[in-house]
Structure formats: structure tokens, C-alpha cells
Amino acid sequence: MITTRQEKILKLIIDRYIKDPVPVGSKALSKILKCSSATVRNEMQTLEEKGLLEKTHTSSGRIPSESGYRYYVDNLMQPKEMNADDMMKLNIVLKNQQLALNDVISKSLQIISDITNYTTIALGTSSHNNLLKQIEVVPLDEESFIVIIVTDKGYVEHKNLRLNEVSLDDIKKTVNLINTLIVGTPIDEVNRKLEYEIKPIIGNYVMQHERIYEAFYNVFNDFTKEDVNIVGRHKILEQPEFTTNIDRIKEIYNKIEDREFLQKIEEDDDNNIKVYIGDETGIEKDVTVIKTKFKKGKEEGTIAIVGPNRMDYDRVLSMLEYLKENIER
Amino acid sequence: MITTRQEKILKLIIDRYIKDPVPVGSKALSKILKCSSATVRNEMQTLEEKGLLEKTHTSSGRIPSESGYRYYVDNLMQPKEMNADDMMKLNIVLKNQQLALNDVISKSLQIISDITNYTTIALGTSSHNNLLKQIEVVPLDEESFIVIIVTDKGYVEHKNLRLNEVSLDDIKKTVNLINTLIVGTPIDEVNRKLEYEIKPIIGNYVMQHERIYEAFYNVFNDFTKEDVNIVGRHKILEQPEFTTNIDRIKEIYNKIEDREFLQKIEEDDDNNIKVYIGDETGIEKDVTVIKTKFKKGKEEGTIAIVGPNRMDYDRVLSMLEYLKENIER
DNA sequence: CCTAGCACTAATATTATTCAAGTGCTAAAA
DNA sequence: TTTTAGCACTTGAATAATATTAGTGCTAGG
Numbered sequence: 001m002i003t004t005r006q007e008k009i010l011k012l013i014i015d016r017y018i019k020d021p022v023p024v025g026s027k028a029l030s031k032i033l034k035c036s037s038a039t040v041r042n043e044m045q046t047l048e049e050k051g052l053l054e055k056t057h058t059s060s061g062r063i064p065s066e067s068g069y070r071y072y073v074d075n076l077m078q079p080k081e082m083n084a085d086d087m088m089k090l091n092i093v094l095k096n097q098q099l100a101l102n103d104v105i106s107k108s109l110q111i112i113s114d115i116t117n118y119t120t121i122a123l124g125t126s127s128h129n130n131l132l133k134q135i136e137v138v139p140l141d142e143e144s145f146i147v148i149i150v151t152d153k154g155y156v157e158h159k160n161l162r163l164n165e166v167s168l169d170d171i172k173k174t175v176n177l178i179n180t181l182i183v184g185t186p187i188d189e190v191n192r193k194l195e196y197e198i199k200p201i202i203g204n205y206v207m208q209h210e211r212i213y214e215a216f217y218n219v220f221n222d223f224t225k226e227d228v229n230i231v232g233r234h235k236i237l238e239q240p241e242f243t244t245n246i247d248r249i250k251e252i253y254n255k256i257e258d259r260e261f262l263q264k265i266e267e268d269d270d271n272n273i274k275v276y277i278g279d280e281t282g283i284e285k286d287v288t289v290i291k292t293k294f295k296k297g298k299e300e301g302t303i304a305i306v307g308p309n310r311m312d313y314d315r316v317l318s319m320l321e322y323l324k325e326n327i328e329r
Numbered sequence: 330m331i332t333t334r335q336e337k338i339l340k341l342i343i344d345r346y347i348k349d350p351v352p353v354g355s356k357a358l359s360k361i362l363k364c365s366s367a368t369v370r371n372e373m374q375t376l377e378e379k380g381l382l383e384k385t386h387t388s389s390g391r392i393p394s395e396s397g398y399r400y401y402v403d404n405l406m407q408p409k410e411m412n413a414d415d416m417m418k419l420n421i422v423l424k425n426q427q428l429a430l431n432d433v434i435s436k437s438l439q440i441i442s443d444i445t446n447y448t449t450i451a452l453g454t455s456s457h458n459n460l461l462k463q464i465e466v467v468p469l470d471e472e473s474f475i476v477i478i479v480t481d482k483g484y485v486e487h488k489n490l491r492l493n494e495v496s497l498d499d500i501k502k503t504v505n506l507i508n509t510l511i512v513g514t515p516i517d518e519v520n521r522k523l524e525y526e527i528k529p530i531i532g533n534y535v536m537q538h539e540r541i542y543e544a545f546y547n548v549f550n551d552f553t554k555e556d557v558n559i560v561g562r563h564k565i566l567e568q569p570e571f572t573t574n575i576d577r578i579k580e581i582y583n584k585i586e587d588r589e590f591l592q593k594i595e596e597d598d599d600n601n602i603k604v605y606i607g608d609e610t611g612i613e614k615d616v617t618v619i620k621t622k623f624k625k626g627k628e629e630g631t632i633a634i635v636g637p638n639r640m641d642y643d644r645v646l647s648m649l650e651y652l653k654e655n656i657e658r
Numbered sequence: 659c660c661t662a663g664c665a666c667t668a669a670t671a672t673t674a675t676t677c678a679a680g681t682g683c684t685a686a687a688a
Numbered sequence: 689t690t691t692t693a694g695c696a697c698t699t700g701a702a703t704a705a706t707a708t709t710a711g712t713g714c715t716a717g718g
Contacts, residue, residue, distance in 0.1 A: 036692045059681045059698045100489030140480045150467045156487040160429030236583045244570045253563045365661045388667045388712045
């Protein structure tokens with residue numbers, strides 16, 4: 001159990017440390033709490049024993065531990081409503097009815113990254129839930145074509161193909177076949193259908209069917225599984241806790257773009273906003289990630305904000321909440 | 330004028346410094362040149378007077394100056410043929426006949442970045458030379474559509490549109506009109522034609538023509554002017570000359586993604602490989618950029634490699650040359 | 659023109675010294 | 689039982705003093 005005064009002290013320390021990353025001493029707090037520094041020291045000591053505070057060295061002030069931040073996020077932080085200035089900036093994008101969801105999200109994340117100095121990540125619908133909606137071919141010249149794939153959730157991907165000595169007519173035949181026979185199939189299963197339903201047919205009446213089949217097979221095979229958009233990578237360089245050590249920055253850069261990490265935050269099926277602190281992120285002990293899923297009609301995705309543990313939690317949480325709400329309705 | 334021995338010394342210093350970034354002293358060279366260190370010192374002194382060498386402090390060894398590197402690149406470097414190992418790695422991509430140019434380039438640059446530890450940049454055709462080839466619309470549901478634009482040079486861009494209470498039929502009519510009337514127009518001029526040739530027509534027999542017109546107008550307006558692909562951003566963190574100073578890294582990151590810089594290296598209309606050293610890059614005094622344009626059929630673009638002045642010139646140049654050659658034929 | 663010799667310089671590393679901020683603990687006061 | 693004043697003690701940070709080292713420039717003689 002933790003007393004009210006201890007909570008107060010913990011909150012004060014974290015609030016201060018978030019503003020300015022220097023250890024907090026007992027003297028500063030004694031003024032605010034109207035008791036002596038010795039009393040504060042005693043309380044700090046018990047908070048340290050409970051694992052909520054840490055020291056950087058024997059005679060230093062206290063800094064929050066990972067569990068300290070956890071406690072703060074779960075119990076102490078009051079869910080302040082959003083800063084008017086931030087809201088205004090976001091509204092410029094959010095109230096624009098013309099923008100498609102895609103753009104709303106990428107522009108919002110750009111704004112959030114700019115004003116918070118944290119890195120933001122948007123993960124699009126992972127394509128394994130997508131159904132093939134339509135496929136188009138645009139010929140460029142005698143031997144190059146562009147194949148465009150559209151899924152039911154609005155995901156688009158294109159690929160240039162080089163197929164010399166293949167007639168446009170034959171390609172169009174194949175495309176028509178695909179568009180009538182396997183539209184509606186989950187992207188992941190298209191290639192199986194291609195083999196069993198398209199290949200035998202075109203084998204009979206399309207020249208060079210082998211090569212055409214192979215080309216389309218590759219197109220679907222390369223279909224990007226993940227749509228990742230990372231905004232403000234270098235914001236990490238703005239955080240004092242990282243700038244002293246280049247290796248940590250490298251590590252963070254690598255982990256952030258790592259499929260494993262991205263999958264982890266995407267697959268966490270909780271639909272609410274979730275906060276991962278320090279080691280919970282799988283990135284690095286001083287990194288915190290706040291993420292949420294969103295759903296709007298058929299489209300869905302994940303957005304995440306990456307910063308130091310010493311993150312401006314209430315600001316970021318309120319922005320993310322506001323963003324999610326506005327996207328979803 | 331510079332004597333043969335001076336050239337030899339300059340080359341030795343640069344070769345050494347590229348391998349290991351510590352100032353080179355006279356003693357080390359005296360062994361190789363079979364003369365006393367004092368002689369070498371005299372020669373170094375005249376090389377410094379000519380502006381080809383520098384000292385880091387009064388009693389330090391010499392390091393190459395920007396002009397030193399310049400002289401090295403222009404006169405001293407023997408255009409070594411490519412390292413077999415590097416060639417093998419590149420060939421895996423280059424010899425793959427299936428890949429479209431786009432993929433060949435992005436995969437090659439990935440390889441080059443990985444093996445050299447430099448950042449690489451690919452600039453696609455800047456769209457102002459592109460002609461509109463075709464436009465497609467794919468309906469997703471009652472109120473969302475995807476518009477896909479393809480240019481004659483194979484550049485593809487898509488955009489989600491939200492247009493409620495507009496019939497698919499009317500949109501298709503408009504698209505057909507665009508496809509018959511303004512295909513072949515330079516992308517930059519499409520919007521003008523849209524206004525003078527399409528707007529008056531659809532005004533007569535398309536419902537909601539105002540909103541449809543506006544939507545298409547925006548689609549073309551947002552058409553990305555530049556296709557930029559930066560690979561291996563964090564390779565900069567591997568270079569010892571930068572890791573001591575976070576601010577320089579930030580500066581380099583910013584400049585690299587800066588439109589002005591990208592335009593500069595793109596517009597330099599020299600068709601050969603070009604080396605920008607230090608201040609010539611406009612990025613930072615210790616940064617060197619090597620770039621080349623390529624042309625293959627209708628497609629063209631620019632590729633660049635960004636690293637420290639202390640760059641492994643002959644390796645990079647031979648790779649770039651090989652890549653360019655292989656792309657162009 | 660080359661080189662041996664030497665005085666000199668600046669960066670780097672090591673050590674010592676001081677200073678400030680903060681702690682833990684004890685004993686007394688509330 | 690809780691709070692507080694007082695004090696010894698610890699650590700990091702800053703500053704200065706010192707030695708070491710890798711190199712230079714210059715001079716004078718080969």
C-alpha cells in the first residue's frame with residue numbers, strides 16, 4: 001500500500017522529471033509539501049523500497065523507475081483534456097472532409113510528431129485480411145506493363161513488369177479472367193487460386209501462358225504485407241536521454257523498423273489506447289510507446305507514438321484519444 | 330605544379346586516412362618512400378601551402394583538405410575495376426530479368442548501402458516531364474473511390490477519395506472523358522486542361538459536377554512532384570567523423586531530405602558520374618556525395634551515395650559505374 | 659637536395675583538489 | 689508515533705596541475 005502523501009510525492013517527482021530530466025531532491029519538494037526535507041527523504045526512501053523511485057548514485061536525488069511511470073500512468077495521471085492549441089492544429093486536418101482516411105492519418109501524425117518531438121508510426125491494414133477487389137493493367141510500351149492491385153479495404157499496390165514478346169491482348173485476357181474468377185479472394189490465397197483456377201485455363205488459349213502466369217504469381221507474392229509509415233525518425237535525436245550514446249540511438253532506429261516490434265504492437269488486440277513503458281516495449285529500457293488501434297468502416301490500422309519513458313503522458317494520451325475518436329466517427 | 334613525389338605522398342596520405350581516420354605523420358611515410366622523415370615533412374609542408382593538406386593542430390600529422398580530395402579524385406585515383414565480391418552481390422539483382430527498373434534500383438541501392446555503410450538515394454523521374462497515360466477509378470463502397478494515375482514513364486500514384494451522394498456512373502463518365510481528351514498531356518498542365526476542357530462538358534450532363542471536378546483537381550494537384558527513396562539513413566551513424574556531434578547528424582539528416590538539395594543533385598544535367606566534396610554538396614563540410622543520372626528507354630532518374638569526405642572513392646565509383654552501365658543496357 | 663638533431667607544441671590521459679547537491683541516520687521535539 | 693534539525697558522508701562535475709606522446713619546424717652539415 002502506498003499513502004496519499006507518497007502518491008503526491010511520486011506524482012510531483014514524475015511531473016518535474018518529465019519537464020526537466022534531472023534527479024529531484026528532497027529540498028525542492030519540502031517547500032511544496034510544507035514539511036521538512038527530512039520527512040520527504042523518509043517518504044522517498046520507502047517509495048524507493050517499493051520500486052517506484054530510483055537513484056542515479058548514492059547521494060543523488062530521485063528519478064522515477066519503470067514501475068514508477070507505470071503507477072503514474074495507471075493511477076496518478078488525471079486525464080486532462082486537450083490543450084486548445086494542439087487541438088486547433090489537429091482540427092485543420094481532422095475537419096477537412098475532403099481528405100481520405102489515409103491522408104488524415106499521415107497528416108495528423110506529422111503534426112503530432114512536430115509538436116511533441118516524438119516519433120510516430122502508422123501501420124496500415126495488414127493485407128492478410130484484405131480481399132482482392134480489382135486488378136488493372138496499363139501498358140507502357142511493347143514490353144513493359146504496370147499491374148495495379150486494389151483490395152476491398154482500399155489498399156493499392158502497383159508493380160512494373162517487363163514481359164517481352166508477350167501480346168497485350170493475352171495479358172488482358174488473363175487480367176479479365178482474374179477479375180471475374182478470383183476477385184473477392186483474400187490476398188493471401190490469391191496465388192493458390194491463380195495456380196488452380198487461372199493457370200489451367202490460360203494454358204489452353206493464351207500464348208506464353210507460362211511467363212504470364214509466373215509474372216502475376218510474382219506480383220501477388222511480392223504484395224507488401226505491411227504498410228508502415230514512420231514519421232519524424234530523427235525526433236529521437238532531440239531527446240537528451242539518448243543523445244549521449246549513439247549506440248542506443250542506432251538500436252532504437254533498428255528496433256523501430258523491425259518487423260517483430262511492429263507486429264507486436266499491431267497484434268496486441270486491445271482496442272483501447274495502450275502504454276508500453278521501458279522494457280515492455282522490447283526496444284530499450286528508456287523507450288516508451290503509446291499505441292491504439294482504430295477502425296473506420298472497413299479500414300483499420302494502428303498508430304503509435306515513440307518517445308522516452310519521460311514522456312509527456314497526458315498530452316500525448318489526450319491527443320491520441322482525440323485523434324482516434326475523430327477518425328472513428 | 331606538383332611533383333611526382335608530392336603526388337605520391339598525397340595519395341598515400343589519403344589512402345591511409347580513408348582506411349583509418351587519424352592524421353598521418355611523416356615517419357610512417359618515410360619508411361614507404363625510403364627517404365627521411367624530414368624530407369617527407371618538407372614535402373608535406375609544400376602540399377599544405379598548396380592547400381591540399383591540413384593539420385588538426387600545430388604539431389599534428391596531416392589530413393587531406395577538401396581540395397586534397399578533389400585532386401585525388403580528379404588526378405590520382407586509378408579507376409580500379411570492381412571488387413569481385415561486390416560484383417557478385419549486385420549481380421544477383423542486376424541479372425534478374427524479371428525485375429522492373431524500379432525494383433532493380435531500389436534493391437541495388439539497398440545492397441550498396443549495406444556493404445559500404447553509406448546512405449543511398451534514388452530520385453525517380455521528376456513528374457514534370459511525365460505525360461498522363463491513363464487514369465482509373467475503382468469504387469470501394471458507396472462513397473469511397475480510389476483514383477489511380479499512371480504516367481507514360483511508368484510512374485503510378487493513387488489517392489482515396491470520399492464523395493458521398495455522387496453516382497459511380499457520373500464519375501466513370503468523367504474518367505472516360507479525361508482518358509479520351511487529356512491523356513498525353515504533361516502532368517503539370519493537366520489541371521489547366523481539366524478546367525478548360527473537362528469542366529465545361531461535365532457541367533452539362535453530369536450531376537454534382539462541381540464536386541467531381543474539384544476532387545479530380547485536387548488529385549492532380551497533390552500529385553507528388555518527386556519520387557524520393559532514401560535507403561540506409563542510419564548509416565551516417567556509423568561514420569566516426571559524425572558520431573561525436575549529434576547536431577551535425579541532425580543537420581545532415583535534414584539536408585538530405587531537403588527538397589533544395591535533392592533538386593540540386595538532380596538538376597545538375599551532367600550525364601556522367603559526378604563527385605561533390607564537402608562544401609560543394611551544400612550539406613556540410615565533411616560530407617561527400619557521388620551521383621549519376623541514368624536513362625533507360627523512357628525512364629530516367631538519379632542515384633546518389635552520401636558519405637563522409639573520407640569516402641572509399643574507387644570502390645563507390647566502380648560500383649556506381651557498374652550499376653549505371655547495367656541499368657542502361 | 660637530403661637528413662640528423664633538437665627545441666617546441668598541442669592533444670590526451672592521469673591525478674589531485676574543490677564544490678555543490680543531496681543522502682542516511684540519530685536524537686530530540688511535537 | 690511522526691516530524692524535524694543537525695551532521696557526517698558520498699558522488700559527480702568542474703578545474704587545475706602534470707606527464708606523456710606523437711608529431712612538427714627549423715637549422716646546420718653531408
